[in-house]
Amino acid sequence: MDGNAGGLILLDALKRSSSIETGISTSEVAAAVMTGAVVIVKGAVEPDQLRKLRCELVRANIPYREPDFHDAESWRSRREDCVDGEPLNLLENTFLAVERTEDELGRAARSTAERLATYWRSLTGCEHAFVPRADRRALRPWAMYYPKGGGCFGWHSHKLEPTRIGIILSMSERGGDFRCGGTEVKTPFGIVDVTPHHDIGDVCLFRYDLQHRVAPVEPDRELRWDGTGRWTFLIQCDPRPIDSAAAR
Ligand SMILES: [Fe+2]
Numbered sequence: 001m002d003g004n005a006g007g008l009i010l011l012d013a014l015k016r017s018s019s020i021e022t023g024i025s026t027s028e029v030a031a032a033v034m035t036g037a038v039v040i041v042k043g044a045v046e047p048d049q050l051r052k053l054r055c056e057l058v059r060a061n062i063p064y065r066e067p068d069f070h071d072a073e074s075w076r077s078r079r080e081d082c083v084d085g086e087p088l089n090l091l092e093n094t095f096l097a098v099e100r101t102e103d104e105l106g107r108a109a110r111s112t113a114e115r116l117a118t119y120w121r122s123l124t125g126c127e128h129a130f131v132p133r134a135d136r137r138a139l140r141p142w143a144m145y146y147p148k149g150g151g152c153f154g155w156h157s158h159k160l161e162p163t164r165i166g167i168i169l170s171m172s173e174r175g176g177d178f179r180c181g182g183t184e185v186k187t188p189f190g191i192v193d194v195t196p197h198h199d200i201g202d203v204c205l206f207r208y209d210l211q212h213r214v215a216p217v218e219p220d221r222e223l224r225w226d227g228t229g230r231w232t233f234l235i236q237c238d239p240r241p242i243d244s245a246a247a248r
Contacts, residue, residue: 007036007037007038007187007188007189007190007192008037008038008039008040008192008194008197009032009037009038009039009040010039010040010042010197011023011024011029011039011040011041011042012041012042012043013041013042013043013044015043019115019118019119019122020041020044020045020115020116020118020119020203022041026119026122026123029041029123029205030123030124030165033123033165033205033206033207034165034207035188036187036188036189036207036210037187037189038185038187038192038194038204038205038206039204039205039206040194040197040198040202040203040204040205041202041203041205042197042199042201042202043201043202044115044119044169044201044202044203045112045115045169045201045203046201047173047200047201049111049112050112050169050170050171050200050201050233051171051200052108053108053109053112053143053171053233054171054172054227054231056104056105056108056109057094057105057143057145057227057231058227060074060104060105062074062075062076062094062105063075063076064076064077064078065077067093069238069240070095071095071097071138071140072097072100073097073100073103073106074094074095074096074097074100074103074105074106075094075095076092076093076094076095077092077093078091078092078225079091079092079093081154087150087152087216088152088154089152089153089154090146090147090150090151090152090153090216090223091144091145091146091147091151091152091153091214092144092145092147092225093142093143093144093145094142094143094144094145095140095141095142096109096113096141096142096143098110098113098114098130098141099130099131109141109143109233112169112233113130113141113233113235114130116141116167116169116203116233116234116235117129117130117139117141117235119167119203120139120165120167120235123165123167123205124164124165126162126164126237128162128237128238137162137237137238137240138237138238139235139236139237139238140235140236140237140238141233141234141235142233142234142235142236143171143231143232143233144214144231144232144233144234145227145229145230145231146181146214146217146229146230146231146232147217147223147224147225147226147228147229148178148217148218148221148223148224148228148229149217149218149219149221149222149223149224149229150216150217150218150219150221150223151181151214151216151217151229151230152181152213152214152215152216152217152219153213153214154213155186155211155212155213156211156212156213157208157209157210157211157212158208158209158239159208159209159239160207160208160209162237162238162239163208163236163237163239164207164208164237165205165206165207165208166204166205166206166207166208166212166234166236167203167204167205167234167235168183168198168203168204168206168232168233168234169201169202169203169204169232169233169234170198170199170200170201170202170203170204170230170231170232171200171231171232171233172200172229172230172231172232173199173200174195174196174198174199174200177200177228177229177230177231178217178218178228178229178230179218180195180215180217180218181195181214181215181216181217181218181219181230182194182195182198182214182215182217182230183195183198183204183212183213183214183215183232184212184213184214184215185206185210185211185212186210186211186212187206187210193215195215214230217229217230
């Protein structure tokens with residue numbers, strides 16, 4: 001493992017593997033993440049696949065909704081929260097209905113979502129899938145968009161369970177699609193700025209209850225929601241209590 005005392009570990013994905021694998025076992029990777037280190041797996045997903053998906057996301061121009069657990073089709077919501085005149089959250093999150101064959105965007109995102117889900121299951125030992133099973137908990141895939149001109153997501157954390165290990169795939173090229181702004185994590189080893197290492201196709205893993213944020217993307221520019229800026233893809237385990245999900 002290529003590690004450092006700052007709590008960041010860089011690994012290369014094995015090139016000839018059909019799934020995401022590295023030279024060390026997933027149990028070792030998961031153990032490192034659970035100690036609070038951030039792990040980056042370089043080259044986990046083909047960049048061209050992600051550029052294509054990003055184009056689909058911009059082109060689809062799908063409807064906005066109030067955030068909810070509506071999973072019947074892909075939808076998105078925009079967040080523009082300010083504190084004392086300063087942007088706290090400036091982003092769009094798109095839910096991708098990957099299990100709905102009639103949903104064009106869901107179909108386009110499916111293979112990427114499945115690749116991440118397979119890796120997440122091997123890391124956590126959980127069996128959750130995009131279609132909920134007996135316990136009604138589901139994985140939910142999201143595309144996150146941070147526009148140039150200050151796109152950001154303020155410091156926050158989540159409950160450790162049921163997601164346990166957060167997984168963020170970069171869909172944008174550093175230096176090409178955006179110059180600055182990316183994920184930072186408060187680890188037991190100090191704040192880890194993932195941005196310099198998290199290029200298109202790379203996966204970032206972190207313990208889900210650690211504070212994290214997305215620092216402003218090119219804040220010196222004029223804000224434009226035109227698809228330029230930084231895109232990521234992530235999966236999250238449905239946080240609803242099992243009872244309320246079952247009542248759906
Ligand atoms: Fe988060």
